[in-house]
Amino acid sequence: xxxxxQIIAVTLxxxxxxxxxxxxxLVAIVGVAAVVGVFAGVLSxxxxxxxxxxxxxxxxxxxxxxxxxTGELASAVxxxxxxxxxxxxxxxxxxxxxxVSGELYVVVDVAKKSTDESANVPxxxxxxxxxxxxxNMSIIEGRRFDEGKNELLxxxxxxxxxxxxxxxxxxxxxxxxxxxxxxxxxxGSASESELWADVRVVQATxxxxxxxxxxxxxxxxxxxxxxxxxxxxxxxxxxxDVINERDFYSQQxxxxxxxxxxxxxxxxxxxxxxxIFGALNTMYSSISARGKEIATLRTIGFRPLxxxxxxxxxxxxxALIGGLVGGGLxxxxxxxxxVSTLNAASFSQVVFDFAVSGELIMQxxxxxxxxxxxxxxxxxxxxxxxxxxxxxxxx
Amino acid sequence: MKYFYLxxxxxxxxxxxxxxxxxxxxxxxxxxGLLSGLNQVFAGATDLxxxxxxxxxxxxxxxxxxxxxxxxxxxxxxxVRRVAHADWFGGYYQDPRNQFAQFAVDPERYLDxxxxxxxxxxxxxAWADKRDSVIVGRDLVEAYGWSIGDRIPMYxxxxxxxxxxxxxxxxxxGIFENDDPRGNTQLMLIQYDYFDEGRAxxxxxxxxxxxxxxxxxxxxxxxNAVDTQFANSPNQxxxxxxxxxxxxxxxxxxxxxxxxxxxxxxxxxTILLVSGNTMAQSVRERIPELAVLKTLGFEDKxxxxxxxxxxxxxxxxxxxxxxxxxxxxxxxxxAIPLPGFYLDGSALALGGLYILVAGLLAGIFPAVKxxxxxxxxxxSRG
Numbered sequence: 021x022x023x024x025x026q027i028i029a030v031t032l033x034x035x036x037x038x039x040x041x042x043x044x045x046l047v048a049i050v051g052v053a054a055v056v057g058v059f060a061g062v063l064s065x066x067x068x069x070x071x072x073x074x075x076x077x078x079x080x081x082x083x084x085x086x087x088x089x090t091g092e093l094a095s096a097v098x099x100x101x102x103x104x105x106x107x108x109x110x111x112x113x114x115x116x117x118x119x120v121s122g123e124l125y126v127v128v129d130v131a132k133k134s135t136d137e138s139a140n141v142p143x144x145x146x147x148x149x150x151x152x153x154x155x156n157m158s159i160i161e162g163r164r165f166d167e168g169k170n171e172l173l174x175x176x177x178x179x180x181x182x183x184x185x186x187x188x189x190x191x192x193x194x195x196x197x198x199x200x201x202x203x204x205x206x207x208g209s210a211s212e213s214e215l216w217a218d219v220r221v222v223q224a225t226x227x228x229x230x231x232x233x234x235x236x237x238x239x240x241x242x243x244x245x246x247x248x249x250x251x252x253x254x255x256x257x258x259x260x261d262v263i264n265e266r267d268f269y270s271q272q273x274x275x276x277x278x279x280x281x282x283x284x285x286x287x288x289x290x291x292x293x294x295x296i297f298g299a300l301n302t303m304y305s306s307i308s309a310r311g312k313e314i315a316t317l318r319t320i321g322f323r324p325l326x327x328x329x330x331x332x333x334x335x336x337x338x339a340l341i342g343g344l345v346g347g348g349l350x351x352x353x354x355x356x357x358x359v360s361t362l363n364a365a366s367f368s369q370v371v372f373d374f375a376v377s378g379e380l381i382m383q384x385x386x387x388x389x390x391x392x393x394x395x396x397x398x399x400x401x402x403x404x405x406x407x408x409x410x411x412x413x414x415x
Numbered sequence: 416m417k418y419f420y421l422x423x424x425x426x427x428x429x430x431x432x433x434x435x436x437x438x439x440x441x442x443x444x445x446x447x448g449l450l451s452g453l454n455q456v457f458a459g460a461t462d463l464x465x466x467x468x469x470x471x472x473x474x475x476x477x478x479x480x481x482x483x484x485x486x487x488x489x490x491x492x493x494x495v496r497r498v499a500h501a502d503w504f505g506g507y508y509q510d511p512r513n514q515f516a517q518f519a520v521d522p523e524r525y526l527d528x529x530x531x532x533x534x535x536x537x538x539x540x541a542w543a544d545k546r547d548s549v550i551v552g553r554d555l556v557e558a559y560g561w562s563i564g565d566r567i568p569m570y571x572x573x574x575x576x577x578x579x580x581x582x583x584x585x586x587x588x589g590i591f592e593n594d595d596p597r598g599n600t601q602l603m604l605i606q607y608d609y610f611d612e613g614r615a616x617x618x619x620x621x622x623x624x625x626x627x628x629x630x631x632x633x634x635x636x637x638x639n640a641v642d643t644q645f646a647n648s649p650n651q652x653x654x655x656x657x658x659x660x661x662x663x664x665x666x667x668x669x670x671x672x673x674x675x676x677x678x679x680x681x682x683x684x685t686i687l688l689v690s691g692n693t694m695a696q697s698v699r700e701r702i703p704e705l706a707v708l709k710t711l712g713f714e715d716k717x718x719x720x721x722x723x724x725x726x727x728x729x730x731x732x733x734x735x736x737x738x739x740x741x742x743x744x745x746x747x748x749x750a751i752p753l754p755g756f757y758l759d760g761s762a763l764a765l766g767g768l769y770i771l772v773a774g775l776l777a778g779i780f781p782a783v784k785x786x787x788x789x790x791x792x793x794x795s796r797g
Binding site: 043044046047050051054058061062065088089090091093094096126127128129132135137138139140193195225226283287290291293294297298300301304305359361362367369 | 431432435436438439442443445446453474475476477478479505507511570572573575581649651653662663666667668674678679681682685686688689690692693696
């Protein structure tokens with residue numbers, strides 16, 4: 021028999037005898053399943069969060085904030101500055117009108133459905149241009165708010181997570197009652213966590229006079245950002261930061277994603293080490309239960325390398341099964357699970373779904389295979405190093 | 416105790432297996448320790464809240480300021496001892512990543528209501544005397560290498576000052592500690608008067624009020640009195656106890672903390688189950704040996720005790736080390752820079768309890784089996 025044939029023969033022998041060592045094999049499988057399940061589960065939070073945030077940005081839209089502002093909430097832009105921006109080069113025009121939207125971004129207290137505790141829900145006051153700038157946005161129920169009225173258009177995610185946002189309801193913000201007149205969707209992006217109203221009404225409610233916090237502008241092409249930035253930098257009347265909308269949302273999601281990753285990756289490493297111990301234990305008991313068998317194989321001419329490789333493969337297969345089970349469970353129970361959290365960067369709630377992506381599962385399976393190989397290698401070396409005569413005499 | 420040698424020997428019968436099992440248990444309890452620390456981050460703020468403090472915010476939104484004229488009106492309410500106020504400065508030091516809380520406050524009022532912030536009397540005085548000075552928490556001093564007398568530029572992402580810039584220069588007048596080790600000292604306190612005069616807009620506003628009350632028993636009544644007082648004004652208020660405020664604020668992060676806890680708890684028990692199974696297996700393999708012990712005249716109870724002692728021992732060594740290392744990482748090294756990340760005594764005690772219970776559970780089934788063995792059956796299996 022050639023080396024390869026030997027390896028296949030011994031491996032099949034090993035795998036077929038797994039049912040006899042079911043208890044010990046399960047230890048390895050469960051251990052690895054836990055690792056991959058937790059890895060995919062925890063990181064699906066950060067990937068889901070990031071996905072939701074990034075979906076809110078478009079490559080040909082820019083976000084313009086007061087220079088140095090770290091987010092929309094902390095920014096301020098005057099009406100005059102908006103006029104300057106709309107006449108600047110690089111901004112796209114539709115029917116002769118620049119596609120620019122001055123917006124106010126504030127937070128309001130609305131109770132979460134799940135806990136009944138109050139939460140910072142973002143309220144965005146927009147000019148009518150805002151609808152054209154967000155290409156993916158569409159109204160799925162009701163209608164837009166009327167200008168000048170206390171009417172709210174609510175995001176689909178916000179409506180699902182927070183209380184009292186059904187169309188036809190009214191909701192009190194301070195002394196004024198607001199009616200909910202419609203629901204919008206935006207490709208599952210973070211915008212869906214927001215409530216929208218006419219910017220003039222929000223200015224009045226929040227006593228902001230005629231000022232805004234952020235300007236969004238549609239570009240002629242993604243590359244025109246350089247022309248716009250240069251023009252605004254040269255203008256002494258205005259001191260702002262111009263950021264590509266995608267980059268903006270990526271910055272806004274960075275802190276939260278990092279926190280989850282800082283928990284997720286070390287946790288996975290720690291647990292992998294635990295799982296390696298489990299796999300080692302399983303494989304040591306596996307080879308010790310088969311000591312005589314292995315010695316017999318070697319006596320009849322199987323090469324040590326074939327036996328070594330077959331033990332490592334057995335361990336790898338067990339780990340892979342564990343990985344698939346763990347990844348599968350995470351996908352089954354967590355994928356698409358909707359939660360909301362406070363994004364410290366915007367000081368407001370973001371509703372997002374867990375995303376157990378194929379990429380995460382693949383990463384988890386690589387970890388599983390690695391655990392299996394490491395966990396199988398040392399027992400395998402031991403299996404082939406025991407002198408045949410000793411092994412045959414055991415028990 | 417006289418059987419200790421026997422337990423010890425049988426433990427090391429299969430050295431590698433015992434060590435590996437101990438290491439798995441070690442990992443499980445290390446995880447448990449870190450998880451408890453993380454839970455403290457979410458629960459800590461509520462635990463530390465003072466029952467004799469109320470927080471008053473604008474009712475529509477936490478980001479709206481309240482008029483300073485409210486302060487004397489709140490202070491006039493029966494049962495109110497003193498009122499302090501704070502504004503969110505929203506700044507960072509040198510790099511936007513260096514974010515921590517900065518409040519603009521009235522030194523006397525604020526420190527009076529937060530007696531847990533401990534500062535030397537002369538530093539407190541120095542702060543009150545110098546308008547552009549600040550006091551900073553111990554954690555910040557350690558993180559940024561500051562010392563008293565340093566001038567530090569703080570970049571505010573909200574407040575433009577009157578010269579049109581976002582950078583405010585402050586001098587460090589003192590360093591405070593928190594008398595509770597779980598307490599957060601990643602905080603900078605700025606003088607309100609200097610801040611209010613310096614800012615280009617928003618003058619006369621106060622971010623929120625902190626109300627010190629005579630007795631925690633009157634909290635609901637006083638909160639209600641405050642909110643009623645301003646019910647018909649443009650700035651309606653929402654007053655709650657500090658604990659309720661902290662809870663609802665932490666609750667905003669909500670589900671994430673809960674989910675991480677759930678996942679980690681599941682993992683902890685999975686690892687225990689797996690190691691318990693291994694331990695049980697090791698007893699099963701030794702049934703003939705246990706039969707020999709019985710033949711030699713060991714009583715049933717003695718055999719039970721030996722087997723149990725063995726599994727408890729494995730858990731004790733592995734789990735004890737795990738908790739110990741977790742404690743080192745969390746409390747001594749402080750490796751994880753999260754406010755309130757702390758492993759307290761009750762978490763350690765709970766961990767100890769889990770160690771014992773897990774040891775007993777892992778050992779009890781094989782131990783009972785071993786106890787009930789008839790010698791003949793057991794020996795014939797070998």
